[in-house]
Amino acid sequence: MAGQTIPLEYYQLVAALLFTIGVVGVLVRRSALVIFMSIELMLNAVNLSLVAFSRLHAQMDGQIIVFFVMSVAAAEVAVGLAILVAIFRNRETASVDEVHLLKG
Amino acid sequence: MIEAFLFAMFGAGAIAFALGMVFRRNPVHCALHLVGVLLSVSGMFVLLNAQFIAAIQILVYAGAIMVLFLFVVMLLNVRGETPLLTPGAAKGFGFFFALIGFVELLWVVLSRGGDEAVPERLPALPSGFGSPAEIGRVLYSTWLFPFEVTSILLLIAVVGAVVLAKRKFF
Amino acid sequence: MDTAFFLVTSLVKVLIVLGFVLLGVPLIVWMERKVLGHMQDRIGPQRVGPYGLLQTIADGIKLFFKEDVIPAQADRVVFFIAPALSVITAFAALSVVPFGDTVRVLGRDVPLYVADVNVAILWVLGTTSMGVYGIVLGGWASNSKYPLLGGLRSSAQMISYELAQGISLVSVILMAGTLSLTAIVKQQEHLWYIVPQFFAFAIYLTCGIAETNRAPFDLPEAETELVAGFHTEFSSMKFALYFLAEYANMMVVSAIAISVFLGGWRGPFLPPVVWFLIKLTLFLFFYIWLRATFPRLRYDQLMSFGWKVLLPASLLNLTVTALVVALGQG
Numbered sequence A: 001m002a003g004q005t006i007p008l009e010y011y012q013l014v015a016a017l018l019f020t021i022g023v024v025g026v027l028v029r030r031s032a033l034v035i036f037m038s039i040e041l042m043l044n045a046v047n048l049s050l051v052a053f054s055r056l057h058a059q060m061d062g063q064i065i066v067f068f069v070m071s072v073a074a075a076e077v078a079v080g081l082a083i084l085v086a087i088f089r090n091r092e093t094a095s096v097d098e099v100h101l102l103k104g
Numbered sequence B: 001m002i003e004a005f006l007f008a009m010f011g012a013g014a015i016a017f018a019l020g021m022v023f024r025r026n027p028v029h030c031a032l033h034l035v036g037v038l039l040s041v042s043g044m045f046v047l048l049n050a051q052f053i054a055a056i057q058i059l060v061y062a063g064a065i066m067v068l069f070l071f072v073v074m075l076l077n078v079r080g081e082t083p084l085l086t087p088g089a090a091k092g093f094g095f096f097f098a099l100i101g102f103v104e105l106l107w108v109v110l111s112r113g114g115d116e117a118v119p120e121r122l123p124a125l126p127s128g129f130g131s132p133a134e135i136g137r138v139l140y141s142t143w144l145f146p147f148e149v150t151s152i153l154l155l156i157a158v159v160g161a162v163v164l165a166k167r168k169f170f
Numbered sequence C: 001m002d003t004a005f006f007l008v009t010s011l012v013k014v015l016i017v018l019g020f021v022l023l024g025v026p027l028i029v030w031m032e033r034k035v036l037g038h039m040q041d042r043i044g045p046q047r048v049g050p051y052g053l054l055q056t057i058a059d060g061i062k063l064f065f066k067e068d069v070i071p072a073q074a075d076r077v078v079f080f081i082a083p084a085l086s087v088i089t090a091f092a093a094l095s096v097v098p099f100g101d102t103v104r105v106l107g108r109d110v111p112l113y114v115a116d117v118n119v120a121i122l123w124v125l126g127t128t129s130m131g132v133y134g135i136v137l138g139g140w141a142s143n144s145k146y147p148l149l150g151g152l153r154s155s156a157q158m159i160s161y162e163l164a165q166g167i168s169l170v171s172v173i174l175m176a177g178t179l180s181l182t183a184i185v186k187q188q189e190h191l192w193y194i195v196p197q198f199f200a201f202a203i204y205l206t207c208g209i210a211e212t213n214r215a216p217f218d219l220p221e222a223e224t225e226l227v228a229g230f231h232t233e234f235s236s237m238k239f240a241l242y243f244l245a246e247y248a249n250m251m252v253v254s255a256i257a258i259s260v261f262l263g264g265w266r267g268p269f270l271p272p273v274v275w276f277l278i279k280l281t282l283f284l285f286f287y288i289w290l291r292a293t294f295p296r297l298r299y300d301q302l303m304s305f306g307w308k309v310l311l312p313a314s315l316l317n318l319t320v321t322a323l324v325v326a327l328g329q330g
Helices: A008-028 A032-057 A061-091 B002-023 B027-047 B051-076 B089-110 B132-139 B144-165 C002-039 C055-065 C076-096 C120-141 C145-176 C181-187 C198-211 C236-261 C272-293 C299-329
Strands: C100-105 C108-112
Touching: A008 A032, A008 B002, A008 B027, A008 B089, A032 A061, A032 B002, A032 B027, A032 B051, A061 B051, A061 B132, A061 B144, B002 B027, B027 B051, B027 C076, B027 C120, B051 B132, B051 C120, B051 C145, C002 C055, C002 C076, C002 C108, C002 C236, C002 C272, C055 C236, C076 C120, C076 C236, C100 C272, C120 C145, C120 C181, C120 C236, C145 C181, C145 C198, C145 C236, C145 C299, C181 C236, C198 C236, C198 C299, C236 C272
Parallel strands: none
Antiparallel strands: C100 C108
């Protein structure tokens, strides 16, 4: 297929929508796991935006940054879930509204 | 034409799955909806000539990170919480700020960042754009230092996760 | 006109691959029962049809008429899609495998693969990673102890062996310089990659057997251990789908091993597709032979073997390959 028939603004629009939905998830949900997943959603929206820009300027740097974002996301998920498991073991709850004090 | 259809399918799918993820009660269902988002975004990557990144997205993000999420959800046996959303004024503030953020992003996108030099039609791509060979070439020349730092970061994450989740044996 | 021809031939190829797997699985099941029987000094199925060939059809009809039981409190939607996920990922992985050389249809060259993707090996690894979902979700959605444990054990096993499997394939990729399966098969004109990369082949095959949860790595679904593991609560067509997915996954692992290590469809005299089928049958026979011969590995033995033996071995193989390739070029 020669040339792109979808203007890049559409991809940016989808990325903006996904990012906003992720922000809503972080601000409004109470379950720590779902908040974490919303953060992953935001990271994915940014990845989509980066790849679209990389396509716009015909340079590979956007895709390389996405590569790094993915590895950092993997590291973050591992450590974050470990923290969550530790909290859940102590407090028996995964709701962020109930773990808002430093002492149990 | 096929491309427009595929973009519509992947775009609509991504947004539908994202909405489902944020508003479902059961955490396992949320995780599955997030997997749907990841697969749709991977499809859009292919449309944007980023084949390697699309394959890596499925392999790493949907195939490993989300499996880890699912494991933790299942092992912790987290139930959905009873008031789904944060009660009270915090919920209103949350939606309001998200709306403001979206309007800002929309403005930036539609005004093309105020940059008049953004071209109307997309430039032609060099051959091999998005292929593993190109990724390797750029990764190991311009981006070598971040690559090495990322490897140390991953090592730190592995050690940290093991230490944090370990039970203390008395 | 070209696009229409391409779409039609692609659709026909997809249907052929689908039909081949759907028809091949009953044959594999029959072969397994016959071969296992003869290796265990008995005959196996012999009454239903000549040499028991229609036995699998009879079993399929029986499964079709069974009552579809869904456990109480089971998550219905996930219970429904989990077997489908296993099957979908198995079929998706077959879409990049080259079954033969190009043939001439209606005056045009039609290559015998569904898609030639320049990241084919990554695609295959990605879809087999997605196959873990079918198992872990099936175990969880059953809302029952044994399936949950079986599902978690099985998926932990699959994840552990994915690493060594990927790294062993990377050694061949280093030598071939490409990720596309069709290109790798084309490059094996003079020397099959099994000769320089024998260790990678052995590691890949072992990991492949562990990935498909086949003996001797089948503790998570052995009847004597965890009832039936993750597919305990599935009956009728859902169980048939899991069964189909297991044998389809066996075909995927064999097909990739053939394409990457054994020259794909290459071979003298006979047409390429026939050679592919011959090699596929040999691999499936090897799978069945292993099941008849080896005792089951205990779960901790299995996990420590994957992490402490196969992963370092594949990394060592990769290092040596990288050194040889780099020194050869420099």
